[in-house]
Amino acid sequence: MLYFPAALQELTDQFARLPGIGGKTAQRLAFYVLNLPMEEAEAFADAIITAKRSIHTCPICQNLTDRQVCSICEDDLRDKQVICVVAEPRDVVAMERSREFSGVYHVLHGVISPLNHVTQDDIRIRELLMRVGTGEVREVIMATNPDTEGEATAMYISRLLRPMEVKVTRLAYGVPVGSQLEYADEVTLSRALEGRQEI
Numbered sequence: 001m002l003y004f005p006a007a008l009q010e011l012t013d014q015f016a017r018l019p020g021i022g023g024k025t026a027q028r029l030a031f032y033v034l035n036l037p038m039e040e041a042e043a044f045a046d047a048i049i050t051a052k053r054s055i056h057t058c059p060i061c062q063n064l065t066d067r068q069v070c071s072i073c074e075d076d077l078r079d080k081q082v083i084c085v086v087a088e089p090r091d092v093v094a095m096e097r098s099r100e101f102s103g104v105y106h107v108l109h110g111v112i113s114p115l116n117h118v119t120q121d122d123i124r125i126r127e128l129l130m131r132v133g134t135g136e137v138r139e140v141i142m143a144t145n146p147d148t149e150g151e152a153t154a155m156y157i158s159r160l161l162r163p164m165e166v167k168v169t170r171l172a173y174g175v176p177v178g179s180q181l182e183y184a185d186e187v188t189l190s191r192a193l194e195g196r197q198e199i
Contacts, residue, residue: 008034060131062107062124064089072104079103081138085128085157087111087145095143103141106131111144111153125157132164139167146173146191 015026082103144150174192
């Protein structure tokens with residue numbers, strides 16, 4: 001027995017397909033959208049369609065852009081000899097918030113994950129190798145997450161880059177600022193000790 005009109009059920013089902021959205025949250029979102037004024041609902045739908053039509057990957061760094069080349073790759077003040085490799089476009093946003101990195105990026109669009117059937121051919125490693133192969137890159141910073149898949153991806157890429165005579169580094173890990181040592185796990189403390197610096 002259907003409790004809702006078919007169109008409402010379809011809207012709920014579409015929201016439920018989003019990552020991290022369960023059935024109840026999807027239902028709440030569907031009801032929220034139904035209660036929007038028509039012009040706001042149309043603006044919401046138009047924003048989705050416009051984003052899908054206009055946003056694509058930058059041919060250089062593979063980040064998302066609505067221009068021919070993204071603003072970071074286009075910026076002459078960025079150090080094009082240093083590439084920071086990240087897994088997802090949202091990681092670029094996180095790095096940029098620090099305001100510490102002045103190089104350029106390369107977005108892999110995923111990490112190697114055999115359990116999820118993601119191989120090295122499914123992510124943008126080939127494009128990175130082509131960039132480094134020009135001989136104009138002096139350092140590649142691996143900034144994938146410090147989990148099993150991120151580590152495996154970083155190690156795999158570093159092995160591929162070794163013959164190219166480019167410096168390959170990894171982001172340092174350690175105890176987060178503002179936290180307490182008693183709550184840090186063994187691996188985090190071990191990495192913090194390995195990456196210690198003189199003060």
